[in-house]
Structure formats: structure tokens, C-alpha cells
Amino acid sequence: MQFFLANPLYWLLAAALIPLIVHLLARSRPKDRKFSSLYFLREVISRQVRIFRPKNRLLLLLRTLAMLALAAAFLLPYIGGHVSDLSHVRNVIIVLDTSASMGAADGQELRMAQAEQTVTKIVNELRATDKINLISAGARPSALFERPEQARQMVLRELSRLHSAGEESDAAAAVRLAVEQARSLPEGQSAEIYVVSDFQASNWAALDYASLVPDKIPVRWVSVAQSPKLANTYISAISTIPAKALPGQPVTVNVTLGQCGKAPVRTTLHLEGGSLRTSQVCEIPANGTTTASFSIDAPTSGSEWVLTASTDPDAFPADNERRTILPLNDRxxxxxxxxxxxxxxxxxxxxxxxxxxxxxxxxxxxxxxxxxxxxxxxxxxxxxxxxxxxxxxxxxxxxxxxxxxxxxxxxxxxxxxxxxxxxxxxxxxxxxxxxxxxxxxxxxxxxxxxxxxxxxxxxxxxxxxxxxxxxxxxxxxxxxxxxxxxxxxxxxxxxxxxxxxxxxxxxxxxxxxxxxxxxxxxxxxxxSRMASDAADDIQPGAGYLSCVVPPNLGARDIILQNDQGELLSTREVKEARRGMILQSETPAEPGLYTWRRKDDPSKILATQAVNFPAAESVLETMDTSVLPQGIITHKEENDRLDSAERRDLCPWCIALALLFLAAELLICCRASGKPSDNQPTP
Structure with a gap:
């Protein structure tokens, strides 16, 4: 194994000189005194020199070793790691898929947990002088830094904050962002790109990799998907006919269910809305879809009706529920x-x-x-x-x-x-x-x-x-x-x-x-009014919630709440078609949101539903053979990193420093307690 220190070794040498300098400066210089005869003193001094000189050298050695160990602890030493040129700085850009399919259980763990483990090992492999950046590949890909930085700990903190969001991944934009950062490095520096994902077909299959990734930029495609296709039952759509209803008008609710499995699946579909509670048993064909219809009557009062369709939860429950909002108009x-x-x-x-x-x-x-x-x-x-x-x-x-x-x-x-x-x-x-x-x-x-x-x-x-x-x-x-x-x-x-x-x-x-x-x-x-259109749905992670400000209210008179009752930040935006509107500051996540009057939160101005992206429900990976430079599984990447895993020696250095200081203290105590040869004995 290779012993490697992240900083230049001359810092250790400088620290080792400190005890020597202190030792030399602390030497005693006795004053000259007149004495009748020096014969017996010379004999005593020569005997003490023979005794204390080895002890002083041993103390100097222990103090020097203690300072070396303390200095090494601050320089973060480790054992292992790949042999590399100390003068070469690595630039590593990691693209981490945070789409909804990464939250699926694959094997014993979620795909996202497996991805986090792999990214953590990639980060820990780097030296303190190496540079790194993390790009989250969600609906709106974003980078932690504008360029790779010497910030391993910040990347690890950001990694612990990331999670699988209920949104699709703009994979092309994420890879393009990584390539742009690699190209923007100063002349003479190169970058390595890691793409860690499950490579779900709906997000990754349509990319033009030949034009997206240049051959001169090394890219490691790391797949965390253990199974090419996972069984899953989901609700992909819900619509009403008509899209707007009169109070008490008959309404047809159509719910589309699907499943990814080799055998037909029977499940119970529930429909809820206000006082409405109804259900029916549906059979979904193997690897197919079916549509269930409910014939109901709209409420006789109210301005909108929130309808929720749900199935029994399974291993991937995020897509087992879907909502639609039916506006009710008297005229x-x-x-x-x-x-x-x-x-x-x-x-x-x-x-x-x-x-x-x-x-x-x-x-x-x-x-x-x-x-x-x-x-x-x-x-x-x-x-x-x-x-x-x-x-x-x-x-x-x-x-x-x-x-x-x-x-x-x-x-x-x-x-x-x-x-x-x-x-x-x-x-x-x-x-x-x-x-x-x-x-x-x-x-x-x-x-x-x-x-x-x-x-x-x-x-x-x-x-x-x-x-x-x-x-x-x-x-x-x-x-x-x-x-x-x-x-x-x-x-x-x-x-x-x-x-x-x-x-x-x-x-x-x-x-x-x-x-x-x-x-x-x-x-x-x-x-003849058609069904509500799914194209109006807000895209999770990319779209924003919005509400038109009524003429009798101001922007400060309106608040936005999610289905947990939490208040969300909003901003004023002026549109040419709708005029002044309020908009959420952050992209919407799946859930139910209400715009309310601030002075009377019980008065709801508008309700908006954000549904799980239907494309993320088909948990099927792409044909990874088309990826340039080949693909490796997360297990293969982890094995590679484990074979060169570095072990942190900082705790051992601190322990050694304490041990050396304790030995020095013990020697000093023993020397001070032992009677000298010139002292009278009782």
C-alpha cells in the first residue's frame, strides 16, 4: 500500500524542527561562581552527564515524534488510493440522476441509496487538492458550483440533501452542462465525468450521445439499476367529461391504469371527492393499460371539486394516486x-x-x-x-x-x-x-x-x-x-x-x-365538451404554481399552502394575457396546493393539483449498449473503488502524538522522583 499525504512533506519537516529549537533555546547556562575546590563537583557533573544525556536525547526524540504526529494529523494522511502524480490535479464532474424512478426499490435498497453510496466513494477517493462538482439531473438540472472546486466536504453535504424527486430528468441538459464545464477548464487541465443513474428509457433512450459527448472527454456511465424492468402498478391519467361542469350535472370520470409485469394484475381502484366514496375492481393486462370509468353527479354547490383516484400501495407507491380538479360554474x-x-x-x-x-x-x-x-x-x-x-x-x-x-x-x-x-x-x-x-x-x-x-x-x-x-x-x-x-x-x-x-x-x-x-x-x-386535458397539468420540478390576483385583492392578501398546511413563498409576475399573477418561487412538486385569503384562510381562491409524471412509472431501462465508452454497474464501480480504498490515518496520528507525550511525561516524572547519587542516604 502506498502512504500518501495530501499536502507537501516540508510542512512535516518544519513541524519537526520546533522541538529542537525549543530544546536548544531552553538549555540552562549556569553562572560562574568562586569555589575552593572543584574536584568533587567535576566528578558529580561527569556522572550526571552520563546519566541525563541519554534521557535528554530520548525526550527530544519523543517530543519531535509527537510534533510530527500532530502535524500529520492536520494534513489528513491516508493509506491506499490510486497512485497518481502529486502535481496533477484531477477535475471530476459527477452527474447524479434525481428523477422519480431513482426512488424505486431495486434489490435490497432504493436506487437512490445505491447511487449515493457510489458517489460518496468517488468523492472520498479524491485528494484535498483535487477539484469536484456535483450536477443534479432533475427536471431543471443544476450544478453545485460554476466550475469544479476543492470542496469535497461541501459536495458530500449536498449529496446528503439530495433525494429522488417526483419529476422527470432532463438528461440531455444535465450531460450538456457537465460537458460545458469540462470544456471551460483552463488550458492544460482535463476533466472526468461520472454519470450515475438508473438510465430509465423514458429519460435516456432518446438522447443523441454521439453529438452530446465528445470522444476526448472521458465519461464513466455508472448504472444503479439491477433489473432491466421492475414490476409496478400505476395510475397514468385521470380526466373528467366535461372539463367544466354545472352544479348537479352528470360527470364521467375516466381513470387509466397500467402495470409493468408478466402476468395480469387485479387491483381495487378508489375514487374520492368531498363526500363521494366509490371503488371498483380492475384487471390490468400484462405490460398493458386499462381505463375505468365512473359515472357520478357533480356537487350542487361549490366552485371546484377535487377528485382523487388511488390504488392499493405497492413497492413504488408514488404513482398510486392521481388528482384532477373539476371547476363548477353556475353559468x-x-x-x-x-x-x-x-x-x-x-x-x-x-x-x-x-x-x-x-x-x-x-x-x-x-x-x-x-x-x-x-x-x-x-x-x-x-x-x-x-x-x-x-x-x-x-x-x-x-x-x-x-x-x-x-x-x-x-x-x-x-x-x-x-x-x-x-x-x-x-x-x-x-x-x-x-x-x-x-x-x-x-x-x-x-x-x-x-x-x-x-x-x-x-x-x-x-x-x-x-x-x-x-x-x-x-x-x-x-x-x-x-x-x-x-x-x-x-x-x-x-x-x-x-x-x-x-x-x-x-x-x-x-x-x-x-x-x-x-x-x-x-x-x-x-x-360535446371534451375531457380535461392532461397537457394542462403542471410539470413537476419544472412548472410553477400560479394564481390570478383578483381585482379586489392585492398580492400580499393571498397565501399559498401545500397539502401539509405549510406556507410556500410566492412572487408577483405580470403576464400579457392574464395580467398580474402570483407564482410560486420554486418549481412545484407532486401534491395538492391551495391559494387562500391571508385574512381568512378558510376562503379558498383556487386549488391546483400536481401529479406524478406518468412517464416515470414505466420502470424500464434503456439499451445501454448504445452508450459511448461503455457502461459499468454500480457494483463494478464500487469494487474498483474498494480495491483502492483509502483509510484515514488522522485518528492514528493523534493517538501516536498522545502516546509520545505520555511517554515523555512518564520519563520526566520518574527522573524527578529518583534520588541522585550525591544525596545522603538515611
Whole structure:
């Protein structure tokens, strides 16, 4: 084994000279005295010199060794370690994956615990003169220092603080940050990069390693994953239909479950929200997913409803729960776009009669998307605006220009093409039939309830040039008896676009005189609202919580609490679209958060849910053979470090110093207590 001191040895030599200097300066210089005869004194002195000279040399040796041992203790000596050039300073950059999958139990320990052990050994292998930096590879990778520093103890303290967070890892950004720091070192210095991770496929498989890591920079890829795929049951999504509900309105809650295992799994799915408690048993296929649906009624009071879906906990419980928040509104906004309100005919009367609608008439769409947008006689170029509003969450109902249509096919999802008007001849009338009886639009109308409305008669419609079948993902709700589509709904983003190929002028149809017309229009609009969109979810570790400051309150009047009741720091941010908002100072972590009034915390202004990232639930590693410079397991890396493990000699040096000082004290005590030869004996 190699004995190595972290600092130059001349400090030890300087410390060893201290006892010698003290010894020389402390030598006694007796004064000259007149005496009658020196014969007997010379004999006594020569005898004492023969006795005390070896003792003094021994004391000098013990004191010198004690000082050497104390000086060595402060210089942090150790036994072992790799042989290296004392003049060469190593620059080590460690990238530590802190994503959610690192919190999975793999073998006897969590992956994160195994990673911390490996990083600790890498740090302890370094000398005090070596430089090091630690980069946490989470959703927003960050480095402890701007460049590698001589700060092993600070790195170890930061390592003890890090944990597996409920977020994805921006692996590319973390590796890129490490490479940039390696390239920024002064000329003549080089860096080593360690990447310690489980290399989960969702975070690492898509990286372009050839362009990300230069060949001249050595990188050690250390995997802490013992199993390429771990069994896990999880909830990946929860959504409501509609995304916003009226008090007491029927709501469908869809929950997607998945599992990574070789055999089907049966689990109990629970749904809770306020006073609601319900559950059902679900069977998830091997390595697959399934969707469970709950049909419930929204509460009759309140402004929002927090729904929580959960399964029985397993070895990786972080993804066994998911939340969604259903806004509750007493009234919904509706905007009718028409050059002349009279052109909306029976549709406008129906909209104005629906009690939960606030209907406004305008010549064009507004800046913000309403809940419902009724567009009379759109042109082909207006379809792009309709789709934009639908992506923002609106349900757009398009009533074509029956005399000069150019937009009907585009509304259905096809390329713009002119559709021609067809007028019923003589006493002929067209009747309609339900084309999608299982659609939620017809849930309120069982059996043949709608028959009087469907058979009341239509005398004008678009036919020639209009596509007969709906494109993929679109649904024909009503169809004429001869196959011409009457009402077609196409999902777009968070909303939908509806083609209403039924005239609204009283002279062209008898629909407006039917008592079923009003409830059917209302149900078509409300039931066509799409599910809440997962794209609105706040990304853990990267997104921030936010709340619009109400006009009657100031930023200081609002507080933010997590589900443990702890207050979180916020800051004011001004946005162009929403105006002044409050935003959390740190990225959000999975949990439930509430914005409350400071003077009355019982009043909740808004609630936000941050869910576990679904991609982290599939605990499957990437194909590590594509990694440049090869990969090693954490066990192989630990074995390599253990073979060159350094043992700290500082405690031994202190013990030796105390031992030498004790020996010196013992010798001094024995010498002072022993009678000299010239003393008289009793």
C-alpha cells in the first residue's frame, strides 16, 4: 500500500524542527561562581552527564515524534488510493440522476441509496487538492458550483440533501452542462465525468450521445439499476367529461391504469371527492393499460371539486394516486357570431332560453374563447379560427351558409370544397335518425324520446358535394334517412367543432316548434365538451404554481399552502394575457396546493393539483449498449473503488502524538522522583 499525504512533506519537516529549537533555546547556562575546590563537583557533573544525556536525547526524540504526529494529523494522511502524480490535479464532474424512478426499490435498497453510496466513494477517493462538482439531473438540472472546486466536504453535504424527486430528468441538459464545464477548464487541465443513474428509457433512450459527448472527454456511465424492468402498478391519467361542469350535472370520470409485469394484475381502484366514496375492481393486462370509468353527479354547490383516484400501495407507491380538479360554474359563457342576429333564427331563441347560458351576440369572435361559440355562415378561412378556439376549450357549433357554403367540409375535417343546397320538392320533407346512439349526447333521451323532433321535418339542407362519412376521430351524431350527415362533431384540442347541417330559419324546418328542440340543443352543447386535458397539468420540478390576483385583492392578501398546511413563498409576475399573477418561487412538486385569503384562510381562491409524471412509472431501462465508452454497474464501480480504498490515518496520528507525550511525561516524572547519587542516604 502506498502512504500518501495530501499536502507537501516540508510542512512535516518544519513541524519537526520546533522541538529542537525549543530544546536548544531552553538549555540552562549556569553562572560562574568562586569555589575552593572543584574536584568533587567535576566528578558529580561527569556522572550526571552520563546519566541525563541519554534521557535528554530520548525526550527530544519523543517530543519531535509527537510534533510530527500532530502535524500529520492536520494534513489528513491516508493509506491506499490510486497512485497518481502529486502535481496533477484531477477535475471530476459527477452527474447524479434525481428523477422519480431513482426512488424505486431495486434489490435490497432504493436506487437512490445505491447511487449515493457510489458517489460518496468517488468523492472520498479524491485528494484535498483535487477539484469536484456535483450536477443534479432533475427536471431543471443544476450544478453545485460554476466550475469544479476543492470542496469535497461541501459536495458530500449536498449529496446528503439530495433525494429522488417526483419529476422527470432532463438528461440531455444535465450531460450538456457537465460537458460545458469540462470544456471551460483552463488550458492544460482535463476533466472526468461520472454519470450515475438508473438510465430509465423514458429519460435516456432518446438522447443523441454521439453529438452530446465528445470522444476526448472521458465519461464513466455508472448504472444503479439491477433489473432491466421492475414490476409496478400505476395510475397514468385521470380526466373528467366535461372539463367544466354545472352544479348537479352528470360527470364521467375516466381513470387509466397500467402495470409493468408478466402476468395480469387485479387491483381495487378508489375514487374520492368531498363526500363521494366509490371503488371498483380492475384487471390490468400484462405490460398493458386499462381505463375505468365512473359515472357520478357533480356537487350542487361549490366552485371546484377535487377528485382523487388511488390504488392499493405497492413497492413504488408514488404513482398510486392521481388528482384532477373539476371547476363548477353556475353559468357558462356563449358567444353567437352572425352578421345579423335574425340569421340565427330558432337557434338564437333556444340559446337565450337555456337558463345556464350567458349568451352574447357579436359580429366576430372575441379574444378569449367562451365555453360555447355559435358561428353562423362561416367562410372556409374561418375554420382555422374555429379550430383555434376549440383548442382553447370551446365547443364551436357552425351553421353553414346554405345558399353559398364553402366551409362545411372543412368543419368536418376535410379539405375545403363547396357543398350545394338541396331543397325539398312539393310536400317532401326529410327526417333524421340517430347515428351514434351510445354517445353521451343522447344519454338524456332514452329509447325513442327524440322521435317527435327527428320526424318533424326539414326542407333545406346541404347535400351535393358534402362528404357522406366522417373522418377518423369525428362522429356523425344525426344522419338524414338517406345517409346525408346532419350533425357531425369533431374533437379539436380541448374542445370540439360541430357541423349543424340543419337550417335554423322557421320556414326551412319545423324543429324550432318542437318542445324537444331546446333540451336537445342544450345537451348537444354541454355533452360535446371534451375531457380535461392532461397537457394542462403542471410539470413537476419544472412548472410553477400560479394564481390570478383578483381585482379586489392585492398580492400580499393571498397565501399559498401545500397539502401539509405549510406556507410556500410566492412572487408577483405580470403576464400579457392574464395580467398580474402570483407564482410560486420554486418549481412545484407532486401534491395538492391551495391559494387562500391571508385574512381568512378558510376562503379558498383556487386549488391546483400536481401529479406524478406518468412517464416515470414505466420502470424500464434503456439499451445501454448504445452508450459511448461503455457502461459499468454500480457494483463494478464500487469494487474498483474498494480495491483502492483509502483509510484515514488522522485518528492514528493523534493517538501516536498522545502516546509520545505520555511517554515523555512518564520519563520526566520518574527522573524527578529518583534520588541522585550525591544525596545522603538515611
Amino acid at each position: 357558462l359563457s356563449c358567444q353567437a357570431v352572425a352578421a345579423d342576429p335574425l340569421h340565427l333564427g330558432t337557434m338564437l331563441r333556444a340559446l337565450q332560453s337555456i337558463p345556464f347560458l350567458d349568451c352574447q351576440i357579436a359580429s366576430g369572435p372575441g379574444e378569449h374563447a367562451p365555453d360555447f361559440l355559435i358561428w353562423n355562415a362561416p367562410a372556409a378561412e374561418d375554420v382555422a379560427v374555429m379550430e383555434e378556439k376549440a383548442r382553447e376549450g370551446a365547443v364551436v357549433l357552425a351553421i353553414p351558409d346554405f345558399s353559398n357554403d364553402t366551409a362545411a367540409n372543412a368543419v368536418m375535417g376535410y379539405k375545403p370544397a363547396r357543398a350545394q343546397l338541396q331543397v325539398a320538392e312539393n310536400d317532401e320533407k326529410w327526417t333524421l335518425e340517430i347515428a351514434a346512439p351510445q354517445d353521451r349526447v343522447f344519454r338524456l333521451f332514452p329509447d325513442n324520446t327524440l322521435s317527435p323532433l327527428l320526424t318533424s321535418g326539414v326542407y333545406r339542407r346541404l347535400n351535393n358535394g358534402l362528404q357522406r362519412e366522417a373522418p377518423q376521430h369525428a362522429t356523425v351524431l344525426l344522419r338524414y334517412a338517406d345517409g346525408v350527415p346532419a350533425i357531425v362533431r369533431r374533437p379539436v384540442g380541448r374542445g370540439a367543432v360541430i357541423l349543424w347541417n340543419i337550417p335554423v330559419h322557421p320556414m326551412d324546418t319545423r324543429w324550432g316548434s318542437s318542445p324537444l328542440y331546446l333540451p336537445f340543443v342544450a345537451e348537444t352543447l354541454t355533452a
